[in-house]
Amino acid sequence: MVADYLERLRREGRIVIVGASLAGLRAAETLRAEGFAGSLTLIGDEPYEPYDRPPLSKAVLLGRASARHTELPHRREIDAKWRLGVAATGLDLTAKRVRLADGDEVEYDRLLIATGVRARPWPKEEEARLDGVCVLRTRDDAARLYQRLRSGPRRVVVIGAGFAGSEVASACREKGIPVTVAERAGAPLVGALGGAIGAVAADLQLENGVDLRTRVTVTALEGDAIGRVRAVHLSDESVVEADVVVVSLGSQRNTEWLTGSGLGAGPRGVACDAGCRAFDFRGIVTDDVFVAGDVARSPHALFGYQFLSLEHWGNAVAQAETAAHNMICHGADRRPHLWMPAFWSSQFGVNIKSVGVPPMGEQLMITQGSLAERRFVGVYGHQGRTVAAVTFDNARWLEFYQRQIEQGAPFPVEFPTVDRRPEGRQPVPADFPDPSLPTHGPTVTLSGYSPADRQLVFTPARH
Amino acid sequence: MTTQASLVRQITDFAHRADPYPLYEELRRTPVLHEEEGGPYVISSYYDIEALLHDPRISSDAANLAAAGADELSQAENTGLPPSFIRLDPPAHDRLRRIANSAFGPPHTPRRVDDMRGELAAIVTGLIDGFGDARRIDLVDRFAYPFPVTVICRLLGVPREDEPRFRAWVDPLVASLDPETREEAGADFAKSAQEARTQLGMYLAGLVEQRTREPRGDLLSDLVHSRGPDGAMTMMEVLSTAVLLLIAGHETTVNLIANGMLTLLRHPEILRRLREDPRLAVNVVEELLRYEPPVQMVPQRTCIADIEVRGVTIPKGSRIWLVLAAGNRDPERFPDPGRFDPDRGDIQHLGFGSGIHSCFGAPLARLEAQIALAELARRLDNPRLVQDPPPYRRNAVLRGPRHLEIAFDGLR
Numbered sequence: 001m002v003a004d005y006l007e008r009l010r011r012e013g014r015i016v017i018v019g020a021s022l023a024g025l026r027a028a029e030t031l032r033a034e035g036f037a038g039s040l041t042l043i044g045d046e047p048y049e050p051y052d053r054p055p056l057s058k059a060v061l062l063g064r065a066s067a068r069h070t071e072l073p074h075r076r077e078i079d080a081k082w083r084l085g086v087a088a089t090g091l092d093l094t095a096k097r098v099r100l101a102d103g104d105e106v107e108y109d110r111l112l113i114a115t116g117v118r119a120r121p122w123p124k125e126e127e128a129r130l131d132g133v134c135v136l137r138t139r140d141d142a143a144r145l146y147q148r149l150r151s152g153p154r155r156v157v158v159i160g161a162g163f164a165g166s167e168v169a170s171a172c173r174e175k176g177i178p179v180t181v182a183e184r185a186g187a188p189l190v191g192a193l194g195g196a197i198g199a200v201a202a203d204l205q206l207e208n209g210v211d212l213r214t215r216v217t218v219t220a221l222e223g224d225a226i227g228r229v230r231a232v233h234l235s236d237e238s239v240v241e242a243d244v245v246v247v248s249l250g251s252q253r254n255t256e257w258l259t260g261s262g263l264g265a266g267p268r269g270v271a272c273d274a275g276c277r278a279f280d281f282r283g284i285v286t287d288d289v290f291v292a293g294d295v296a297r298s299p300h301a302l303f304g305y306q307f308l309s310l311e312h313w314g315n316a317v318a319q320a321e322t323a324a325h326n327m328i329c330h331g332a333d334r335r336p337h338l339w340m341p342a343f344w345s346s347q348f349g350v351n352i353k354s355v356g357v358p359p360m361g362e363q364l365m366i367t368q369g370s371l372a373e374r375r376f377v378g379v380y381g382h383q384g385r386t387v388a389a390v391t392f393d394n395a396r397w398l399e400f401y402q403r404q405i406e407q408g409a410p411f412p413v414e415f416p417t418v419d420r421r422p423e424g425r426q427p428v429p430a431d432f433p434d435p436s437l438p439t440h441g442p443t444v445t446l447s448g449y450s451p452a453d454r455q456l457v458f459t460p461a462r463h
Numbered sequence: 464m465t466t467q468a469s470l471v472r473q474i475t476d477f478a479h480r481a482d483p484y485p486l487y488e489e490l491r492r493t494p495v496l497h498e499e500e501g502g503p504y505v506i507s508s509y510y511d512i513e514a515l516l517h518d519p520r521i522s523s524d525a526a527n528l529a530a531a532g533a534d535e536l537s538q539a540e541n542t543g544l545p546p547s548f549i550r551l552d553p554p555a556h557d558r559l560r561r562i563a564n565s566a567f568g569p570p571h572t573p574r575r576v577d578d579m580r581g582e583l584a585a586i587v588t589g590l591i592d593g594f595g596d597a598r599r600i601d602l603v604d605r606f607a608y609p610f611p612v613t614v615i616c617r618l619l620g621v622p623r624e625d626e627p628r629f630r631a632w633v634d635p636l637v638a639s640l641d642p643e644t645r646e647e648a649g650a651d652f653a654k655s656a657q658e659a660r661t662q663l664g665m666y667l668a669g670l671v672e673q674r675t676r677e678p679r680g681d682l683l684s685d686l687v688h689s690r691g692p693d694g695a696m697t698m699m700e701v702l703s704t705a706v707l708l709l710i711a712g713h714e715t716t717v718n719l720i721a722n723g724m725l726t727l728l729r730h731p732e733i734l735r736r737l738r739e740d741p742r743l744a745v746n747v748v749e750e751l752l753r754y755e756p757p758v759q760m761v762p763q764r765t766c767i768a769d770i771e772v773r774g775v776t777i778p779k780g781s782r783i784w785l786v787l788a789a790g791n792r793d794p795e796r797f798p799d800p801g802r803f804d805p806d807r808g809d810i811q812h813l814g815f816g817s818g819i820h821s822c823f824g825a826p827l828a829r830l831e832a833q834i835a836l837a838e839l840a841r842r843l844d845n846p847r848l849v850q851d852p853p854p855y856r857r858n859a860v861l862r863g864p865r866h867l868e869i870a871f872d873g874l875r
Contacts, residue, residue, distance in 0.1 A: 396819045397819075416767050418552040
């Protein structure tokens with residue numbers, strides 16, 4: 001019977017994907033590649049076909065690429081019905097219907113939720129409306145910010161020194177624009193990489209002429225008589241005059257449309273099992289609703305079965321592929337989503353890459369290179385195991401450390417390496433902030449508990 | 464044990480040079496092969512090679528290799544210069560390679576290789592025109608050999624009028640790297656090679672000095688005027704790097720082109736398609752780098768810690784051979800690996816190595832081979848092999864035909 005249902009689904013079923021960005025597109029392509037012949041609908045609140053976001057805070061701000069030309073290349077024809085520029089506003093699990101902002105309703109047999117995240121806005125609405133106050137998440141945001149930077153602002157203030165904020169600051173400096181970065185923590189990037197690495201990022205900013213203010217919060221944005229932002233007030237009572245303010249306080253998950261639907265969705269995302277099936281609010285797994293990308297949180301065997309929310313490009317691709325595969329497969333043929341978390345950033349001329357889950361680490365060891373030279377490999381340890389690694393301009397070694405993480409290799413790292421310096425012989429505290437404090441948002445969020453705490457060997461699938 | 468004990472020797476044995484692939488297949492049955500006390504650990508599976516190329520416990524440092532007791536395959540050529548970055552570990556390697564790269568490729572010099580496109584095509588056209596009325600040529604001597612050295616001259620910035628002199632020094636130098644030539648030629652040859660080396664060194668030193676005073680747009684000028692955070696190279700470092708580019712960029716490209724034409728002539732259908740659509744050259748060259756890689760193995764690595772590969776512990780200080788050509792035909796990685804198939808969607812070969820020592824000149828080598836093979840395919844009328852297999856060079860590492868006699872009906 002199940003076989004019949006699946007056969008019919010594959011032949012003439014209706015699959016709806018809510019979210020028309022990277023995860024949505026890759027899922028649609030995977031469905032078609034794996035033989036789904038039914039009807040496919042992609043719903044997206046932005047009016048554009050899926051585009052790539054990483055360039056928006058880098059090449060686009062520098063004018064090396066146009067925000068209009070960041071469309072994602074398609075891997076294959078997907079023969080889908082596109083509903084772009086119209087947001088999904090509700091979900092009826094019983095009737096299997098998605099409600100749209102224009103009042104329309106779309107029925108599905110299987111649903112994929114890939115609504116992602118949006119930029120967290122400046123909390124004081126009146127101040128947020130001041131001309132010159134921006135966020136950076138979408139193609140339109142990037143085009144607007146690019147225009148602002150091009151018109152030669154006297155000073156830009158970036159609120160929040162996470163990856164996006166730091167990349168904006170880097171673009172400003174590269175264009176010779178004075179920039180002030182205000183950060184609540186003691187250094188940039190601490191949420192994602194900890195204070196020890198954050199100190200390196202701070203040096204990098206200072207050396208590149210960023211006016212970096214740490215351990216401060218922004219208390220107010222001040223406008224002039226005609227509603228343009230003119231100054232930023234900080235908690236140390238200093239005032240910074242600026243005509244552009246970039247609010248870079250991390251992201252919020254797009255789950256409001258699921259309120260009341262009965263799914264286990266909330267501010268931390270939509271919980272799903274390792275097979276990408278969404279949980280309902282009772283913790284019971286659904287079988288017709290799947291989740292992928294930034295909005296998903298799913299348990300990972302390698303990291304103590306913690307639920308991980310990953311705002312990583314590669315995760316969106318891998319999870320979309322797994323979700324799509326599982327949507328049209330029998331139980332035995334389904335695959336778990338066991339992607340190794342990984343991200344990259346490029347700022348102030350430095351290439352930063354990471355694998356694993358750095359915020360899990362209590363300790364850090366510089367196994368190659370040196371912090372002072374800003375070229376190094378840092379390894380994070382948690383309870384005697386290697387759980388993550390980060391490189392500054394040393395990405396070619398990262399594969400090795402990924403395997404170390406997969407194998408649950410012991411920490412501290414005792415073996416010699418080709419560029420081990422005296423500073424790298426002893427672990428130091430990784431120095432992550434207390435996770436209960438609000439930050440601009442680590443790129444990995446840990447939540448949930450561990451159903452099992454056993455040593456395991458992680459063997460990822462090979463191509 | 465007896466058959467195993469002979470495997471490494473069979474691979475180095477010249478008798479197997481024309482087709483070492485059955486030996487590699489046998490090699491892969493023992494993915495970590497250690498035949499005798501003090502001998503190398505030979506790694507032949509794709510994923511193991513890939514992993515070790517990114518393993519920070521593996522050293523390329525010439526001093527570590529010497530301590531491990533180098534063998535005939537891993538010995539460095541004696542250039543009388545400090546070790547170039549191919550034989551150094553970080554951080555010394557990284558500094559030199561960064562400076563060299565800032566003069567050669569993106570992000571600092573993104574147009575260096577692409578800007579040579581027209582020049583490469585002109586050199587190729589000149590060489591093919593030079594076949595004249597001949598209907599039978601040795602493609603190695605007439606084409607594959609002179610092409611890369613001319614390219615290196617232009618890249619470094621050797622003035623055209625000096626090119627003949629420059630080549631007269633480079634030829635014996637490169638020839639002397641081949642053990643076979645060395646053996647056969649005797650003491651006089653060794654002396655002339657040494658002399659050529661000295662002359663070349665002096666010439667390059669003069670050129671470097673000149674570029675220090677009067678920079679031009681060439682690579683040498685950029686090496687001595689590098690203004691990045693790493694500063695510029697010293698004179699000795701520039702010479703080392705220039706000689707490295709000369710030697711590493713030469714023999715390998717000769718072999719890539721000669722292996723390429725040999726392979727195409729053995730697969731006439733693909734040769735025909737390349738003639739009709741030169742864009743196929745991109746995939747042809749990638750598949751060649753998998754199927755007949757010019758560098759068959761990396762024999763200069765040692766491990767600085769005990770490492771475990773497939774359950775075998777390789778003790779600290781051991782020599783390790785990474786047999787790229789065996790990994791490239793590993794059925795665990797590539798379906799139907801023994802088939803030359805430029806249409807395979809996934810050709811992530813080990814032909815250029817991987818990790819921090821991955822081939823520095825790869826973008827140039829790719830372009831040279833693409834242009835050379837597409838043009839040979841287009842212009843030679845009805846080309847065919849005169850002798851199959853052709854005679855090979857002695858060298859088991861940089862493997863390729865010594866001569867490649869081809870016949871054709873004319874030039875188009």
